[in-house]
Structures are given as structure tokens and as C-alpha cells.
Amino acid sequence: MKLDQTDKKIIQLLGADARMSNNQMAKVIGVTEGTVRNRIQKLIKNRVIKISVINNINRMENPSLAFVGLDVETRAKDSVAKALSKMKEVRFVSSLIGRHDLMAFVLAEDVTKLSKVLYEEISSLPGVRFSESSIGLKYYKYDYRWARILD
Missing domain, CATH: 1.10.10.10 (Winged helix-like DNA-binding domain superfamily/Winged helix DNA-binding domain)
Incomplete structure (x- = not known):
């Protein structure tokens, strides 16, 4: 369109x-x-826009945001990306050229839930060889507008 x-x-x-x-x-x-x-x-x-509510990460009680770089088996890249995309706490998934094969942003309501997602759900996905997480401490900018709507 x-x-x-x-x-x-x-x-x-x-x-x-x-x-x-x-x-x-x-x-x-x-x-x-x-x-x-x-x-x-x-x-x-035409899926150009989607009207929805966005919560302000700085107003959440104990938000836990992790940036997760994943190394995956080549044949499993798409299936891992699709599995990540179905997880409620995973807000962004992209394939990369660089240090990692995939990048995911994970936003959880607290560190306990974040830990469960990182160490039980993501690490157990078939095809994931290695994951490296960086945890956000203070959020200076979280702009939802840059994201595209995907199928």
C-alpha cells in the first residue's frame, strides 16, 4: 500500500x-x-498501523529488560526465531550479521520471570547453541515507534 x-x-x-x-x-x-x-x-x-496500548517501561514496578544474542544451528535459525516470536515476554527478534545469529529483546515484569524466560524457555529451544544476555539497569529511552508490525 x-x-x-x-x-x-x-x-x-x-x-x-x-x-x-x-x-x-x-x-x-x-x-x-x-x-x-x-x-x-x-x-x-492493510496492517500499516495497529492501535494498541503501550506501557511505559519507566512506570513498571520492577521491569527487567534483557538483550539476548543467540548463536543457533544454521538449519534451526528460522524455527528458533519463530519460537522466540511466540513468547509473550520477547518483544523483538531479528536475524543478524555479526557476533550472533539472532538478537532478542526480552521484557519481563520482574527478574524472577526474566530468569525463567532466559534460562528455562530460551536456552531449551532446539537449535540454540549459546546465548549471551545483557540486562538493562536504567532505561533512558524506550521508543516503541521504531518497531514494524510483522506477521
């Missing part, structure tokens, strides 16, 4: 304030409320 200026402006406005009404957006952009409503529905349907 190719985005025009109206679509881009709607995305920008929703990114700044997802609770902004269609009427307010229409006034800012200079189109009708119906245009905004239809465009939002089309953007959602």
Missing part, C-alpha cells in the same frame, strides 16, 4: 496522540471526518 500525504499525516497525529478524535484530525489535515475514519480503517486493514 502506497501512503499519500493524508495517510502520513494521520499516522503522525495518531503517533503523537492516539486518542485524538477523527474530527480533530480532520480539522488539522483539512479533510472531512469521514475521510479520516475511512483512511484509518484502511491503514489498519
